[in-house]
Amino acid sequence: MSTPATTEPAIRLAGARKVYGTGPGALVALDGVDLEIPAGRFVSVIGPSGCGKSTLLRLVASLERADSGTVEIRGTSPEEACAQKLVGFVPQTPALLPWLDVLQNVTLPQRVNRGAGRRRLRHAPDGRTAPDLPRLLREVGLGEAMHRLPAQLSGGMQQRVAIVRALGLQPEVLLMDEPFSALDEFTRESLQEQLLDLWDEITTTVMFVTHSVTEAVRLSDTVVVMAPKPGRIVDVIDIDLPRPRGAAQLKTADFHHFEDLIRDRLQSAWRDRPTAHAA
């Protein structure tokens, strides 16, 4: 990865709190969330179901607003960052437009946001140019599928299209909400590898929600461990394993060390959870 030109964090949350509902039925989805993600890092968020992982991502994506505290992308609000096309989002299901072929799907954001893309790229600190999307499609094995419709693709192929599409405007922040959870293990491992190759090529900060400890360790510079009731961060673990992290790396003692560490943190967070969580 090239070195980011600024020391300002790509993503910053301070005291972020999100409550769904009001009165006795209110639910504190997130409470006191402090997190700084430096530019260019690959950060995974892991935790049991209902601990607020998606809510955290949705706050950064400006799909939800925090009730209190601060959420910033590059020092600006998520709404402003999204308006400037600084943020890419890959949801759990790819949500491709069914009447457009693969190439048309991935180039659509570039075509409809021509102005925003040009403005940003002109000010890019390292002279980056817009990604060559047909080349990225070929790199993730979709060279032969560029003119197929989404319905003619497997789930793994559709998810690769969604990832390349999200990279089209060269977002400074790429948010991914369990993008590989519906895929079989072999496809998932192959997509992890391809995602790392893309990330290595396109300087971006990734925030990646997952339920898989192995996936988190393999992909990440940092793993954020969350616990529920109320949703909160209980640990931030740096994964200082060498890259690239291929299949052989997954079998090493160092890799297992990080897996065990994260599993222990998840278990103790669950054991120690407070019971009162009403607003």
Ligand SMILES: Nc1ncnc2c1ncn2[C@@H]1O[C@H](COP(=O)(O)OP(=O)(O)OP(=O)(O)O)[C@@H](O)[C@H]1O
């Ligand atoms: N729109 C909403 N209205 C009310 N409650 C919500 C809403 N969205 C999420 N919640 C609740 O907030 C809590 C956190 O949900 P969230 O989806 O962020 O958790 P998660 O960790 O991503 O879960 P999972 O791993 O199952 O996807 C859960 O208890 C959920 O039921």
